[in-house]
Amino acid sequence: MGAPDDPLGSVHAGIHVAYKGQEPLPTVWKVISITFVTMSSIIPVNLLNAATDPSYFTNLVETDASNPTVISLLAFDQSFNSVIGDNATARQLYSLDYEAFHEMGTYNKPTNSLYVTSNYDSLDNPINITVIDLKNNYSISSTHYPDVAEANGGTNWYPPGFDISNGTYPPRLLFCDEGDFHNYSKLVSVDPFTNTSEVVLNTYLGRNFSSINDARQHPETGDLWFTDARYGYWQNFRPKPTIPNQVYRFTPSTGEIAVVADGFDESNGLEFSPDLKTLYVTDTGAQHFSPNLTRPATIYAFDVVDQRFLTNRRTFAFVDKGFPDGIHTDTDGNVWAGCGDGVHVWNPQGSLIGKIWIGVVSNNFAFLPGAIMVFSNAQLWIVEGVEAIGREVCRDFGVHC
Numbered sequence: 001m002g003a004p005d006d007p008l009g010s011v012h013a014g015i016h017v018a019y020k021g022q023e024p025l026p027t028v029w030k031v032i033s034i035t036f037v038t039m040s041s042i043i044p045v046n047l048l049n050a051a052t053d054p055s056y057f058t059n060l061v062e063t064d065a066s067n068p069t070v071i072s073l074l075a076f077d078q079s080f081n082s083v084i085g086d087n088a089t090a091r092q093l094y095s096l097d098y099e100a101f102h103e104m105g106t107y108n109k110p111t112n113s114l115y116v117t118s119n120y121d122s123l124d125n126p127i128n129i130t131v132i133d134l135k136n137n138y139s140i141s142s143t144h145y146p147d148v149a150e151a152n153g154g155t156n157w158y159p160p161g162f163d164i165s166n167g168t169y170p171p172r173l174l175f176c177d178e179g180d181f182h183n184y185s186k187l188v189s190v191d192p193f194t195n196t197s198e199v200v201l202n203t204y205l206g207r208n209f210s211s212i213n214d215a216r217q218h219p220e221t222g223d224l225w226f227t228d229a230r231y232g233y234w235q236n237f238r239p240k241p242t243i244p245n246q247v248y249r250f251t252p253s254t255g256e257i258a259v260v261a262d263g264f265d266e267s268n269g270l271e272f273s274p275d276l277k278t279l280y281v282t283d284t285g286a287q288h289f290s291p292n293l294t295r296p297a298t299i300y301a302f303d304v305v306d307q308r309f310l311t312n313r314r315t316f317a318f319v320d321k322g323f324p325d326g327i328h329t330d331t332d333g334n335v336w337a338g339c340g341d342g343v344h345v346w347n348p349q350g351s352l353i354g355k356i357w358i359g360v361v362s363n364n365f366a367f368l369p370g371a372i373m374v375f376s377n378a379q380l381w382i383v384e385g386v387e388a389i390g391r392e393v394c395r396d397f398g399v400h401c
Contacts, residue, residue, distance in 0.1 A: 209243065
């Protein structure tokens, strides 16, 4: 899509869409409004005032919830200033007429692009993969891949035995495919250069997953840790589930699969601490067919034992707006999650220290070197001049941190 730094505030944007097994379709041109906002300072939050004034946050920030154009940084603790960076600035890159920026947000070094999954629309219009070209002014294109029915979360795919010490990086991405009425939910590796795919896992010893949601690959063992939820069923493109919502560990080299945690309403995002000793899992049970905020909107923490098992489940955080979805950590151990009004940030002790606030749901986001891309479905935002470094940034981008 056209240059997002057009000073006129709107550009003629070309959207290139390729479908499974088909030649690329002709480019479709449309005018997309692009708004730019630069923040001059971080807004401090007075927690004592917030504790006794229900309207405090309403008066602190303003937004048009139907089409937000403002992004704010809210500091719940002064430590947030050094985490986000005193000189951080933000702008909106795109505001589209469809929800192209929903989940995933995985960087692929060979293509120098970020891969984002769109929100589900209908079986006649399956989930798209939005490709953000980082070398070309964040231009975007949209595509589908073979063997990927309804993609959601994902991660970089380092196959067994792959070694990046020689300076080469894996060409493949790993997609969490939720499946549909005809296709099992599965983990699928995709080469975006060749448009080829390979199924990595599609059953728990013969049992069908509900809707695999998100995944992380352990950087030392290579095991894939992933969550399974019921969102394909809640969104009416998957049959009624026949297996609990759980967290799994899969060893690609041997085929071993194990359940490592259960007892969730909707197990969703997951992420390791930078020392790999803690696993964080989000529970988005507050959203089924419709919202119910008396159900979980919670981040749980587990101790990782022998790089294989989880113990000591505990509540790490309960969000004040919406529910925590996609989750990442930075190299200092701070925990970041997409929530109902933007991206929330907690320190390793579980204290909320700040928000990247847009006033609408952010299902996920992605760390870049010195920046964060925030996905709010129809809108794409970028915060630049960020001090925090995402846990996987150094490895995936091949940069010195």
